[in-house]
Amino acid sequence: MMLDVYSCASGDRRHLGSVSPSEVLEGLQELGVYSILRPDKNSNLYIDDSPIPTESESAFWEWSPGFYSGRVTVEVVSPTSYQPKTYFFDVAPDQKKIDKAQFANYLQDIADYLPDYLLGSEPAKTGLGGKSPLVSLWVAYTRLKANADAYLRGLQMIRERPITRLKYLRDRVNIYQAKKIDAATISGLRSNPALLEALSQRREKTHENSSLVRDTRVNVPFHDPSVDNPPNRLILQQILEVARHAAWLRSQLSNYQSRPSDTETDVRKSLPRRLAFLDRFVRKLRQITTSEPFSIISMQTTRGSGLNAVSANPVYYRSHKLGMEILKKGVSELTFGEMQHLSSTWRIYEAWCFCAIAAGFEKSYPDYQWSLNKQRKYTDCMLEGKKGNTRIRLYDQLVCPSLENANSYGYMSISRERRPDFVIEYETPDTRNFICVDAKYRVSQQGLLDAMSSAHIYQNSLKLDGKPPIACCLVAPHVKNVNVLSQQRYWEEYQVACFAMGDKTDVDILLATVMLKFGQLDEDIN
Known part of the structure; x- marks a missing residue:
């Protein structure tokens, strides 16, 4: 079933393209307006599990992606089809701000420096995998x-053909039923001389003589096929761990709270469908564990033999590997193997700005000893460079408490709490100075002029050791529409500016400009 998509950017519907199930439709853009032709009036459309409402008599679904870029999962659910039809839309960033290749470079730079900063809950995804200690609800x-x-x-294939192993057992059986004897059997016969004597007679007389023997049972060994073995125990233990993991996810999603935002997608609309999926999954796992072979397997601790046996069996190995993927935490690199939800495009831009500035400092000042500290109090992340008694610090999302209540780094606001995107601090034995930098994912003249208010607010309200910042600036993908704000004269005269920061060349220029403001543009810079 083909899905027809129309662009409504100019007010009229223009056919953008048709896409088949499991295929990708390109040409869409963040904040675009699109109409999707309904295959029939009884079908429902879901974008990343969020229902797209429409009038019952309308021939189209109307949809507009928010501030995000990447691959979006689209599902059409029809009452006449058992499985939903799945399609993919490739949503590009706003071309007025950055192009698709530029955005891909941002993702790579962030993945190389701080891959956790890519993660979010937007419908758009990208190839992101690996692992790290990070516990993320949406990654899980x-x-x-x-x-x-x-x-x-x-697991169903394992149920149908489980690994069985012969289990060594012993039992007392009638002498006529004994198929195998061992040393223990012979030793037991010594306590029954009458039976031993009967057995010593010729075979045809054994029945006659043994009829006089009161107890004709002997202790013999035998082997019984059993599913209660190390590989099955290992699989069962993993099933129970996956079930606990799914239950934890359900609990987290049930209590999920998010504040409505004009610039981020409200994921609460997707929660009913996601909770229903988790309920079905946990229910199926429960059915598996309460049926054979898993219902008769003991919970003894498995050792290396279980893992070795699993690795040697293709069905067991694949199932166990999938379970490990489900339980894996965090991300560490871009990959083609799996897809993960991204942050909004403006958050991606902010994250890239931090990573690019941090990497730029490390590159420009190789003789400094650099350390990156994440999840510290009052800041999301801090890069610190040391050289003798000199310090350079880069703070990400530094919290400056209100009403002269300084944080542990000495920063405060004389009005309400402030949180500049980045603070660059330069410390010598004599003094500490700082510059505020705010990243803005906007390029229009009016948008950047409005955003300049944050630079003025930080300049007037923030203090370090009782002193204001020596300058404040904005950075944006480009500043073609506000060139005057990026001029050196403007920066030197007013101590505020708006600089272009769209690639690594812009980063080098920004760092040189900032360090010149600190009076430190010297041979230290490569």
């Missing part, structure tokens, strides 16, 4: 949903 949910069906199919 995405991995579970991506692997759930294949994992359940693998």
Whole structure:
């Protein structure tokens, strides 16, 4: 079933393209306006699990992506089809701000420096994988949903053909039923001389003589096929761990709270469908664990033999690997192997600005000893460079408390709490100075002029050791519409500016400009 998509940018519907199930439609853009032709009036459309409402008699679904860029999952659910039809839309960033290749470079730079900063809850995804200690709700949910069906199919195959091993047992059976004897059997016969004597007679007389023997049972060994073995125990333990993981996800999503925002997608609309999926998944796992072979497997601790046996069996190995993928934490690199939700485009731009400035400092000042500290109090991340008694610090999202209540770094606001995107601090034995930098994902003249208010607010309200910042500036993808704000004369005269920061060349220029303001543009800069 083809899906027809129309662009409504000019007010009229223009056919953008048709896409088949499992295929990707390109040509869409963040904040664009689109109409999607309904295959029939009983079908429902879901964008990343969020329902797209429409009038019952309308021939189209109307949809507009928010501030995000990447691959979006689109599902059409029809009452006449058992499975939803899945399509993919490739949403590009706003071309007035940055192009697609530029955005891809941003993603790579962030992944190389701080991959956690890519993660978000927007419908758009990109190839992102690996692992790290980070516990992320959306990474966990995405991995579970991506692997759930294949994992359940693998478990069903294990149920149909479980690994069995012969279990060594002993029992007392009638002498006529004994198929095998061993040393223990012979030793037991010594306590029954009458039976031993009967056995010593010729075979045809054994029945006659043994009828006089009161107890004709002997202790014999035998082997019974059993599913209660290390590989099955290992799989069962993993199933229970995956079930606990899914239950934790359900609890987190049930209590998920988000504040409405004009610049971020409200994920609460997707929660009913996601909770229903988790309920079905946990229910299927429960059915599996309460049926054979798993219902008769003991919970003894498995050792290396279980893992070795799993690795040697293709079905067990694939199922166990899928379970490990479901339970894996964090991300560490861009990859083609899995897709993860991204942050909004403006957050991606902010994250890239921080990573680019941080990497630029490390590159420009190689003789400094650099350390990156994440999740510290009052700041999301801090890069610090040391050289003798000199310090350079870069703060990300520094919280400056209100009403002269300084934070642990000495920063405060004389009015309400402020949180500049970045603070660059230069410390010598004699003094500490700082410059505020705010990243703005906007390029229009009016948008940047409005945003300049933050530079003035920081200049007037923020203090470090009782002193204001020596300057404040904005950075934006480009400043073609406000060239005067980027002039050196403007920066020197008013101590505020708006600089272009769209690529690494712009980063080098910004760092040189900032350090010149500190009076430190010297041989230290490469």
